[in-house]
């Protein structure tokens with residue numbers, strides 16, 4: 001355990017590293033340095049996400065992470081400063097398969113037990129909510145009005161600005177190239193020839209967390225996968241305030257962004273890589289799935305220059321890896337969010353600060369998220385992923 005005056009090094013200045021630094025600093029622990037290899041913070045996956053925030057998960061721990069985080073995002077400007085730009089237009093998950101409908105009804109019951117106001121909608125209600133949706137084969141949908149999207153860059157910079165004002169150091173162009181150990185403790189992070197002593201090291205390196213963990217001889221099962229987001233020039237008649245809408249069977253999703261639409265669909269055959277080029281070969285498959293649910297998309301013009309790719313940071317069970325490492329107690333993981341790190345960053349900052357300052361995270365139980373679950377074979381899989 002770290003004493004109150006001990007130094008913390010955080011690897012990675014994305015939304016997660018920023019939130020951890022902020023949560024340490026507001027609790028009075030200001031001897032914190034973030035090491036970021038890029039010239040500017042929040043330029044990794046944080047800058048490339050679809051920015052969605054949702055409570056609608058299948059696992060209790062993810063629902064709890066979302067509940068805490070989305071409440072914080074709603075009060076971000078008052079509590080932290082900066083701008084989260086939270087827009088709660090809801091998430092709409094449309095279901096066409098009888099087997100899936102039962103599972104989603106169970107998820108809604110779990111979400112409601114945990115205080116989340118998710119509703120079950122009839123096809124006619126879906127049509128009223130999103131005119132232009134084809135619902136002839138839809139059994140029903142789940143809808144949570146508190147879901148929506150935010151500005152991930154604004155959140156990361158809000159956390160960083162406040163953390164810096166409280167005394168946290170952010171060093172850019174500082175790639176961590178080594179982690180120095182003495183017995184079963186981390187003693188320093190190496191940046192090129194420089195050795196930066198620390199009492200605690202936090203791996204918040206996003207999809208590169210596996211590589212950073214390996215510097216300490218650890219196996220952190222987080223791998224990068226390209227995901228492409230496509231954009232249209234206009235909304236093709238879909239309503240401005242429509243929810244982030246998902247066709248669950250295909251995985252197609254769409255929501256308004258600016259004057260256009262943002263849409264996508266995970267390519268299940270995408271191998272792990274750090275490719276950031278737009279996957280134009282995949283676009284036809286995405287559009288085919290999209291047109292089945294939203295025929296109005298036939299009128300859409302693709303805004304080629306506005307499309308982008310980024311990297312998901314995926315674990316085998318699609319749940320994050322959080323907390324102190326059993327083999328190296330002053331090394332902590334905060335990665336592997338599997339595409340949900342924006343929405344779970346506020347809770348992660350709180351929990352990792354607790355783990356460092358109080359010896360153990362206590363606001364939300366994170367034992368299901370500790371890295372030891374993979375070796376022990378005790379992991380539960382988050383199934384509500386896209």
Ligand SMILES: Cc1cc2nc3c(=O)[nH]c(=O)nc-3n(C[C@H](O)[C@H](O)[C@H](O)COP(=O)(O)OP(=O)(O)OC[C@H]3O[C@@H](n4cnc5c(N)ncnc54)[C@H](O)[C@@H]3O)c2cc1C
Pocket residue numbers: 011012013014015016017035036037038041042043044045046047048049050051052053174175176177204205206207208212227228229309310311312313334335337338339340341342343344
């Ligand atoms: C296309 C796409 C859509 C997404 N949609 C959503 C969504 O709708 N909702 C949601 O919640 N999430 C979404 N995500 C996921 C989300 O973007 C990530 O979970 C989140 O940004 C992770 O934040 P992070 O701080 O852990 O990682 P990053 O933002 O990637 O930050 C990690 C940082 O670590 C730095 N780093 C790496 N290695 C080193 C090193 N050796 N030394 C120093 N620095 C290092 C990197 O440069 C980077 O800045 C999406 C992601 C993508 C790609």
